[in-house]
Amino acid sequence: MLKTQRSLSIFLSVLAFLGTTSTLTNAVQAQDRVAQSTPISRMLRTLTVSGRGTESIQTTIAQVRLGVEAQGKTAGAVQSELAKRSNAVVTFLKSRNVEKLETTGINLNPVYSYENNKQVLTGYTGSNMVVFRTTNNAAGEIIDQSVKSGASRIDGISFIATDDAIAAAQKIALRRATQDAQAQANAVLSVLNFTQKDIISIQVNNAVPRPRPLEMNDLMVRSSSAKIMADPSPVMGGEQMVEASVTLEITY
16 A cells, blocks of 8 residues: 555656646747747847948049931921931041940921911921030030031030049948948947947948039030030039948947
8 A cells, every 4th residue: 555655656746747847848938939039129229320421533524415406397308307417416426436425315296386276287396316425625625516517406414433433432432431320329329328239230322423414504505507616615524422321230
């Protein structure tokens, strides 16, 4: 009888031990699930700051958009005039070895008038536009000679730097943006008596160069018979701005 009671007592102790172990295991697993479902950002104190950097560079390339306009009684006559004068302009531009010469628009539209409340076709108007790149120093003279060759419309000029200059400026702008973000973080944390720990996230936005446009009021040409001065049209490039931004997420 005593042997049976002793065996029963041992059996009950084993069951109690196994039950405790199971409870502990379930508790640990539950904690693991909570930890896995909790985002890191909730477990850490973080500060997010965005910095901005800029760098100015001298432009050396002028991008010019100009073309030919024509009017006439028939679509064929307008198209023929456009083709004749456009070919002359393109031939001249090729002779000056301009870069990235391409057609950007060809248009042919009817022109109407209203007589006695009726729409009457009176003719056609058309245009052929091209864009090209050249050096700032040559831009004024090429524009003038293009008008002599048949161009009757100058839509605009923008100025850019070379690819190498832009790439170098982008690195400088990014470095300044990073320094600006870090300086902001230091200022905030020092006031609150916190100490920076780790940078856990870095977001770099593209360093974007912004072309510098030129106001074309003084160079706008609307007639192929426009008088060309002896001196070339003045064209000055100026500087181009490259901008960048960097966002840091910092623990403290």
